[in-house]
Amino acid sequence: MIENHTYSLKALTLYFLKLGTIGFGGPVALVGYMYKDLVENRKWISEEEYKQGLALAQLAPGPLAAQLGIYLGFVHYRILGATLAGFAFVLPSFIMVVLLGVVYQLYGGLSWIQAVFYGVGAAVIGIIALSSYKLTLKSIGRFSLDSFKSKWLLWLFFLFAALTTYSTEQEQVLFFIAAGLLYMVIKAPAGWWNRETVNSFCLLPFAFYNYGSTRLTEIAVFFAKAGAFVFGSGLAIVPFLHSGVVTEKNWLTEQQFLDSVAVAMITPGPVVITVGFIGYLAAGFLGALTAALATFLPCYFFTIALAPYFKKIAANKSVKAFVDGITAAVVGALAGSVIVIAKRNIIDVPTIMIAAAAIFSLLYIKKVQEPHIIIIAAVLGIIIKTAGI
Structure with a gap:
């Protein structure tokens, strides 16, 4: 507590506990609630502080809403504030998905x-x-001839990631890193870029090597890796999770994976909390706890490490180019994973119509949000199966 503030740490913690309990609508809605509540209504956070936090959440890896919440906790109460804000924000939805996991297994x-x-x-x-x-x-722009000419390298990253994810059904972590480094070298090479730097990045694969053989160790390593490459939206984690838990490790079936994403969407808080549900199905409560901690800890450490120096970091063109390259590849992987998942689960006319209706509703009916669509789809599923359509 470095200076006098108009709010206490307890009040801030209780706010994020409440937001994590009733905050529906996904990352965009959640960051909107924070602006309305903390900047406009309560005036706990200044406009400038909020904008810096939002910029950091978009620049650094980590689920957007959770990372912004951690940063806003850091603004006036530093590490303790960041810790309590992040914990309070994630805890309610974690408890909900674990309870839903219990019901789902039973x-x-x-x-x-x-x-x-x-x-x-x-x-x-x-x-x-x-x-x-x-x-x-958001990350590359609408595809057109002019867009391809000006951002051809980003589009190549996107297309390559989409095609390789679709064809191999596996995560391409090293390609994401390579895309970020290549785009940085071409667009804005840093002054510190030299042979030693290149050699140090060659050690990156070992950072992701699975040294343990137990299920919990595997879960910790896998979800830490996934959490370190979520840029902007919680749904960007989908290609990592799908290829890992379904294709490679066989912890979940295809249907269980889809169900886990659905559970995250009908519960409040960050969408990334789906990892808790997945962890529970894979290894019970300890699996859920391990998966959640491993996913959110990279986000937490990135935020508290970058926050004090963020103005300088944000102005660094090399850093921004690195993030742009990785983001293009990650979004491409998401596009590829959508096709992989869809070809196995869009199996008949009713499922085609439900998927199309979901897209149409979100595009053209402003008041409709993801939880509404999930509930309606659940009712339709019961009606269709009961009627034997």
Whole structure:
């Protein structure tokens, strides 16, 4: 507590506890709530402080809403504030997804549960597809001849990542790093770039090597790796999770994975909390706790490490170019994973219609949010399966 403030650390913690409990609508809605509540209404955070936090959340890896919350906690109460704000924001949704995981394991085999997720799975694919499209527009822009001429390298990263994710159904972490480094070298080479720097990056693969053989160790390593490459939106983590937990490690079935994404969307708080549900299905409560900690700790450490120096970092063109390159590749991987998931789960006319309706609703009906669509899709799934359509 470095200076006098108009709010206490307890008040800030309780605010994020409340937001994590009732904050629906995904990352864009959550950062909007923070602005309205903390900047406009309560005036705890200045406009400039909020903008800096939002910029950091977009620049550094980590789920957007959680990272902004951690930064806003850091602004006046430093590491303790960041820790309590982040913990309070994530805790309610973590508890909810674990409880849903318990129910899912107990009753997931029942026909009515399967009917619910038949409809929900199709809706989730529509939501992810639209999210992939919006992230592409935000990170690279609308595809056109002029756009390709000016950002041809980013488009190549995007297309290569999409094609390799679709064809191999595996995460391409080293390609993401290479894309960031290559774009930085071409667009804004840093003064510190030399042979020693290149050699040091050759050690990166060892940072992701799985040294342990136990399930919890595997979960910790895998989710820490995934959490370190989530840029901007929680749904950007989907290609990592899908290729890892379904294709490579076989912790979840395809349907269970879709159901886990759906669970994250019908609960408040950050969408990335789906990792708790996945961890629970893979290894019980300790699996859920390990997955959540491993995913959010990179975000937390990046924020508290960068926050004191962010103005200088944000102005660094090399850093921005590195992030732009990685982001283009990650969004491409998301696009590829959407196709992989869709081809296995959009299996008939009803699922095609539900997915299309989800996209249409989010595009053209302003008051409709993801939780509304999930609930409607669940009801439709029961009706369709009951009627034997």
